[in-house]
Structure formats: structure tokens, C-alpha cells
Amino acid sequence: MTDSPVGDPAATSPASPSQPPVDPSEDPFADPAYRDAVVDLLGAIAYGEISAFERLAEDSKLAPTLEDKVALASMAAGQLEQVAGIRRRLEELGVDAFEAMAPFRRPIDDFHRHTAPADWYEGLVKAYVGDGLAHDFYREIAAFLDDDTRDLVIATLGDAGEADFVVGRVRAAFEVEPxxxxxxxxxxxxxxxxxxxxxxRVAAERDALAGLLAGGRPGLDLVAVGQMLSRMTERHAARMNQLGLAH
Incomplete structure (x- = not known):
């Protein structure tokens, strides 16, 4: 097992895009493509947090103790609370939040359907690793946004202590069942x-998000996407190491 500090290794680590973020001296929302990209990103994050709430609430039924059940239920409530700021921002942009979320229901629901945990420990690992991967994807895109929107995204995706709980429980389990x-x-x-x-799939199907990753150029930049996926893989490895699952 690792002796490294507990916590989400990517929670405070910004993405490293190949091009600089939005020029703060200009109004980025004057560009319809940029506005569409922001709406897409906020919609994806909002639905992702709602889905995480539903999953964590369901997984709490697998908890072996009442303490664990309450802890996971509290984590679920925190996910739902994070949606409020995103909804307000979408309303400021004149967008219906539920319409913004709609395109992302299928890919996010597909992820959860294909990765339903079989027991308590698989649920814990998914809460830490699965959510971490999703958050890494959103942080990667957020690196190209204006300061206000980027700050909102990073704040929404912040770790509220979930990592400490999950890593502690998983490591303790290895002592009993190696x-x-x-x-x-x-x-x-x-x-x-x-x-x-x-x-x-999301990057390929949503032209506005693909445009951000491609530096404002139309279409999907496979090189940029490949670099993004490589960074996500590195952060995933760091989380697995935190859990004592590195090989």
C-alpha cells in the first residue's frame, strides 16, 4: 500500500491544454460557438452531479454500518447541492437548465448502467475513481473558459472530503481481506x-465542446483529445495509487 497523503490528486491540479485559455480582455460570449460550449459543459456537469446523487443514495443501501450509510448519504446530498450554482449560471445565460442537461443523459446513464457496483467496496471505488474521471474531463475543458465560468466549474467539482472517507475505508478493508x-x-x-x-463519445458528438478542445477550430482535434485522455489516465493512476491499487 502507498503511504502518500489521502486526497484527490487532481482536485487542485489544473489541466494543461495545448493552447491558452480565453483572452480576458474580450467578451467570449459574443461568440455563439463559445456560448454553446459553456452551455454544453454546464449541462453535462449538472446532470453528472444529479446522477452521482442518485447513485450514491442507492449505494448507501449496501453500507455495512449505520455510520457508513450516513456518510455516503451525506456525500450524495453534497452532489445535489453543487447543482444549484450551475443552474443559476445557466439561467443568467438565458438557458433552461433541464434543456441543457438533456443531451448528456444518455452517455452518463450508459456509464452508470455499465458500471453498476456489485458490492459496497466496488461502490466506494466508483465514487472516488469514477467521479474523479468525470471531473477530470470537465476540468480539461474548463481550462479553455473565461475566468468566471472556470472558477464556477472548479468550485463545483471540488472535493468535500469524499476522498478521505473512501480511501480510508478501502485501505482498512485490505487489512482484513488482502x-x-x-x-x-x-x-x-x-x-x-x-x-x-x-x-x-461526448467530445465527438458535441461540436461546441470539440471546438474548445481543438482551439476554436471546427471538428474534433484527435491530437488534442489524445493528449487530454493521456492526462486523464495519469490522474486515474494517481487515484488508484491512493487506494493502494497501483500495480
């Missing part, structure tokens, strides 16, 4: 593969 590590390592790789599949 063979659990092998199964959870495989589970972590499955989460990674499914998350990358859905991230590529």
Missing part, C-alpha cells in the same frame, strides 16, 4: 475504460 485488492484493481481498470469511452 485478496480484495486484486478484484478492485480490475474494477478500477474497467471504470477507466468505460469513462474514456463515454468521454470520447
Amino acid at each position: 485478496r480484495l485488492a486484486g478484484r478492485l484493481a480490475l474494477w478500477g481498470r474497467r471504470l477507466m475504460g468505460e469513462a474514456l469511452t463515454q468521454a470520447q
